[in-house]
Amino acid sequence: MALYADLHRHLGGSVVPRILWRYFQRHSPDLAQRFPQYREFEEFYTRERNTLDEYLELHTLVESVQTEQTLPYFIYRLIRGAYIFENLAYLELRYTPYLRTSEKFSQFERIEQMQTIVEIVGKASQVKEYPIVTSQILCMHSRLPYEVNKAIVDLAADMRDYVCAIDVAGGDAHYAQRLDEFVGLYEYARSLGLNTTGHLYETTDGCYPELLPYLMRIGHGIQIPLLYPELLKEIARCNQCLEICPTTYLKTGTLDSLYELKVVFDRCFEAGVDIAICTDNAGLHNVRLPFEYENLLTQDVIDFKQLQACQDAAFRHAFAWPYGQRPATLLMGLLQETYSQDEEDSLLAL
Template sequence: MALYADLHRHLGGSVVPRVLWRYLQRNDSQLVDQFPGYAEFEDFYTRPRNTLDEYLELHTLVEGVQTVEALPYFIYRLMRGAYIFENLAYLELRYTPYLRTPAHLSQSERIDLMTEIVQVVGQASQLNEYPIVTSQILCMHVRLPYEVNRAIVDLAAHNRDYVCGIDIAGGDNHYGERMEEFVRLYAYARSLGLNTTGHLYETRDGCHAELLPYLMRIGHGIQIPLQQPQLLKQIAEQKQCLEICPTTYLKTGTLDDISQLKHVFDRCFEAGVDMAICTDNAGLHNVRLPFEYENLLTHDVIGFEQLQACQDAAFKHAFAWPYGQRPASLLNGLLHPEISKSVFEKHPASAK
């Protein structure tokens, strides 16, 4: 029975090493020739990097492979693994559609092709054999001009059947010079009624309070409890949720040890700030969501009650989860008919 929700998973970083390797082999990719064998490729693909910028370079490798023709191949395997190995009931996939269009085309041509990318991702994610509720978060990007980022916001607004929100990617340490521009884009997105999250307060150089008022969730946000705990009261009052991705901070050199996250969780729980535990880039890390849970527990970062609170928060703050409770509550209702009747009366959508 699928029980979990992942609110922060990048399409580019979701491809596990073996799946990507097989695709490259079958399509005679020149990338294969750079490695003596799979072991060397996996080591290159999953090893820790020294900085966030170095880490994000790996996304460009996968983005070039995830063409409109190849996306169904990758998404099918992603959904299969998420259902069978991770027990996911809900998944939000985020990516920059512009970066999946052919690089040799003009900017206007690439913008026009973004709609097809969103539709292909949306259709490929709907699998009867792996029934996971899915939706997309479209990412603006620090490397893209204002016109393209605004087109991404418009694309999200016009494709609500497939898209549940927007984000900004590319490294929160690069927002500074364009902060006014990004604030304008987020204000525009909120004016359109779009849900918003954003990579923010992930690194010491990514502490941009100007964006906080426009976000419903905060992508990472760990530097708030670590560096600016005075903001936690405000975060709690605004009912913003932090998307915590434990393995990421070790892979990017942001943290030296997972035990440092204990300060993050303790301070957020004390302040009443919700947190959802996520994978971020499950393929790049070769780590699935249940392992993120287990790793936090075995290193005494959180306890089981805190874990359950984070799992509840994930469904509570999910942009496109259609039911009033998390799946465990619905299952409990099925096992106890008197509870089931009460649940369905309060939340008729869950009876469908």
């Protein structure tokens, strides 16, 4: 039975290299010619970058082929892999719907088309043979105009059957010049009763305390325990959860080794701040959630008790998980009922 929850996975970075390369070979002659051999493509797609901005440029490669027509193709394979290879019971997919609309359209037409994109992603995520609870987080973007970002918030409010929260993405260094604008958008989102998370305190350039009061979860947030541990007490009081994505920090050049995260986990546990371990961009990293767990354990960043606490926290802070308990607890209850029934049947047979 699936046991895990991933609260931070980008639709653009979720496509594993092999599936993306095969799509290029079959449907995109230009990209197929650029990467004729799979090994060459995998090396390019998954290698470490020097900065977060350089890393985020890879999203444009995938966004260009995630259209109305192709999204079901990619999402089916995403859900299948998440269920079979990662044991996921719950998955929140985040993306900017505007970036999946047609560039041939006007801004107004692209805003109108966003509703169709959300519907396609929502319906394609419901795969009967792979029963995962899924929901969407719609991302505002640091490089999109205010009108588009506000439309994304409004869309999230209008489509709650598919959408569980909003986010802001696009590189945290780019928020600074528009900080008041994003504060206003988050304030507006909270007034609509929307759940909120946001890419914040991921890098040393993305530390904006002005946004913290509007977030229910913090996307990454590793610079808080590393550089601003005095904030942890308030984060614990507000029951804000950090979405830690270990491999990302190596791929973006933010950290030199996973072991640097030990300080993050230790300080958060000491302060009573919850952490959910996530994948961020499982395809770009070619690393699935159980391997994130294993890497943290084998490199002595966390122990098994801390891992279980993080897994519990992921379900506790999941915006759209419909049950009061995580799947392992539910399964134990079912097994206990089965054992009790077997014992009763045995007594009746005597």
